[in-house]
Amino acid sequence: MDLVRFENVGLRYGMGPEVLRDVSFEVPANSFQFLTGPSGSGKTTLLRLLFLALRPTRGLITMFGQDVVTLSKRQLAESRRRIGIVFQDFRLLDHLTTYENIALPLRVQGQDETRYRPEVVELLHWVGLGERMHVLPPVLSGGEKQRAAIARALIVRPELLLADEPTGNVDPVLARRLLRLFVELNRSGTSVVIATHDATLLEQFPARRLRLEGGHLHIEERAA
Numbered sequence: 001m002d003l004v005r006f007e008n009v010g011l012r013y014g015m016g017p018e019v020l021r022d023v024s025f026e027v028p029a030n031s032f033q034f035l036t037g038p039s040g041s042g043k044t045t046l047l048r049l050l051f052l053a054l055r056p057t058r059g060l061i062t063m064f065g066q067d068v069v070t071l072s073k074r075q076l077a078e079s080r081r082r083i084g085i086v087f088q089d090f091r092l093l094d095h096l097t098t099y100e101n102i103a104l105p106l107r108v109q110g111q112d113e114t115r116y117r118p119e120v121v122e123l124l125h126w127v128g129l130g131e132r133m134h135v136l137p138p139v140l141s142g143g144e145k146q147r148a149a150i151a152r153a154l155i156v157r158p159e160l161l162l163a164d165e166p167t168g169n170v171d172p173v174l175a176r177r178l179l180r181l182f183v184e185l186n187r188s189g190t191s192v193v194i195a196t197h198d199a200t201l202l203e204q205f206p207a208r209r210l211r212l213e214g215g216h217l218h219i220e221e222r223a224a
Contacts, residue, residue, distance in 0.1 A: 001028065001029045002026040002027060002028050002029070002062075003027050003028070003029055003063065003064060003159060003160050003191050004026060004027035004050065004061070004062070004063050004160065005025075005026045005027075005060075005061070005062040005063075006023050006024055006025050006026070006049075006059065006060075006061055007024050007059055007060040007061075007062075008022050008023070008024055008058070008059040008060070009022070009023040009024070009049070009056045009058070009059035009060070009061060010022060010023070010056065010057050010058040010059055011045060011049065011054065011056050011057045012057050018057070018215055019042045019045050019215055020042050020045060020046060020049075020056075020212075020215050020217075021214075021215040021216055022059070022216065023046070023059070023215075023216070023217045024217070025210055025217055025219055027050075027160065027191050027193060028191070029159075029189075029191060030186070030189055030190075030191060031186075031191045031192075031208070032182070032183070032186045032191070032192045032207045032208070033192070033193055033194075033207055033208040033209065033210055034193075034194050034195075034196055034202060034205075034207055034208070034209050034210070035047070035193055035194065035195040035196070035209075035210045035212070036195075036196065036197060036202065036209055036210070036211045036212070037197075037211055037212035037213055038197070038213065039197075041212040041213055041214065041215070042212050042215055043164075043195045043212055044164060044195070046195075046210075046212065046217075047085075047162050047164055047193070047195055049061065050063075050083075050160070050162055050193065051080065051083055051085050051162055052068060052071075052076050052079055052080055052083070055068060055069055056068075056069070063079060064079055064082060064159075066079070081109070081156060082158060082159045082160065083158050083159070083160045083161075083162065084153030084154060084156055084158030084160070084161045084162070084190075085153055085161075085162045085163070085164075086146075086149050086150050086153045086161070086162070086163040086164065086166050087149065087164055088164040088165045088166075088168060090137075090145045090146065090148070090149045091149070092137040092145060092148055092149060092152075093137070094136060094137050094138055095136070096136070096137075097133065097134050097135060097136060098124065098129055098132050098133050098134070098135055098136075098137070098140065098144075098148050099120060099121070099124065099133040099134065101137065101148055101152055102120050102123065102124065102148060102151045102152045102155055103116060103117070103120045103155065104152065105152065105155055105156050106120070106155060106156070116155075119155070120155060121133065123151050123154060123155055124151060126151075127147040127148075127150060127151045127181065128147060129144060129147055129148060129151065132144060142170060143170040143171070143174045146166060146167075146170055146174075146178065147178070147181075149166075150163070150166065150178065150181060150182075154185060157190075158190055159190060159191065160190070160191045160192075160193070161182070161185060161190050161191070161192045161193070162193050162194075162195075163182065163192070163193070163194045163195065164195045165195055165196055165197070166178055166182075166194060166196070167179065167196065167198055167201060168196075168198075172200065175198065175200075175201060176201070176204065179194075179201055179204075179205050182194060183205065193210075206222040207222055208220070208221055208222060209222060
């Protein structure tokens with residue numbers, strides 16, 4: 001079953017040229033793929049389409065069995081709750097502790113903290129932040145902030161996880177550790193799409209590649 005399907009999708013901003021042209025691909029359930037391509041090729045735009053922050057100028061996007069163009073605001077919000085996203089700039093709130101940042105999506109949903117606290121604490125330990133749960137983001141290192149951002153995306157148990165250059169601000173050793181977190185998440189049933197230009201990681205973690213170039217998408221199947 002495909003969680004996402006793009007069929008001849010095009011997107012332009014205003015009256016400018018198309019940023020994406022005739023993009024067609026699918027994201028199967030329980031799949032893992034890298035999104036690659038040079039700067040300016042449209043990777044972030046494609047991620048925004050996958051996160052339902054943009055709608056296509058033309059073509060068809062089906063997500064969780066629904067045509068995204070026809071979704072109401074309420075339906076869009078419901079679909080987004082099935083998606084986790086790790087932004088390149090972390091987007092942690094500096095006045096909240098690490099624990100509070102990770103728990104925020106559940107708090108926004110109105111869930112009872114007495115029910116979700118054990119799960120948040122367990123996840124903090126899983127990403128190696130168990131001893132840092134009560135500190136504020138300005139105290140965290142770049143790698144710790146990245147792991148916190150990943151944990152915040154995972155706490156909602158997403159069916160689809162999107163990550164924009166998640167290893168761009170960490171050293172190679174930590175980058176491999178972070179990728180292993182994504183691999184373990186994928187093994188637990190979440191589909192993962194990671195945008196990266198890190199050639200070393202691409203070689204160390206063989207997986208399907210969605211390569212953007214000049215607004216066109218090329219699919220490269222790789223044996224895992």
